[in-house]
Amino acid sequence: MTTDEALAFIADNSHAVLATRRRDGSLQMSPLNAGVIDGDIVISSRLRLAKVRNIRREPEVSLLVITDRFYGRWVQVDGEAEVVDQSQPGTLDLLVEVYRAIAGEHPDWDEYRAAMIKDERVVIRIRPRRASGQL
Secondary structure, eight states, X not given: OOHHHHHHHHHHOOEEEEEEEOTXXXXXXXXXXXXXXXXXXXXXXXXXXXXXHHHHHOOEEEEEEEOTTSSSOEEXXXXXXXXXXXXXXXXXXXXXXXXXXXXXXXXXXXXXXXXXXXXXXXXXXXXXXXXXEEO
């Protein structure tokens, strides 16, 4: 499977589990929603969560994406992740793009931006290196 095939699948299926590495090397997994922007996988998260700390220490991650039906088609993407936080310019606009990539339009973007600031939201951006799965 190519990474382009995996990205096309992820663009239509957002249910995912992200695997990162704890300090001791063991896996930490998080259920979440993922989208695709400009060939990267994107996830909205909160600054203080374990997955964010883990990625900053060890950026190699794996993401498993499944359909709403759970069984059937799926993809795994391995790659390098980075955390884009609100200290970086354009992060709020990127969070809007992430929302759109996953869920479409929000009824009140000003309210959404205020919530992103209050919740200390960040974007996890994964650059896919390898893909596998069953399509």
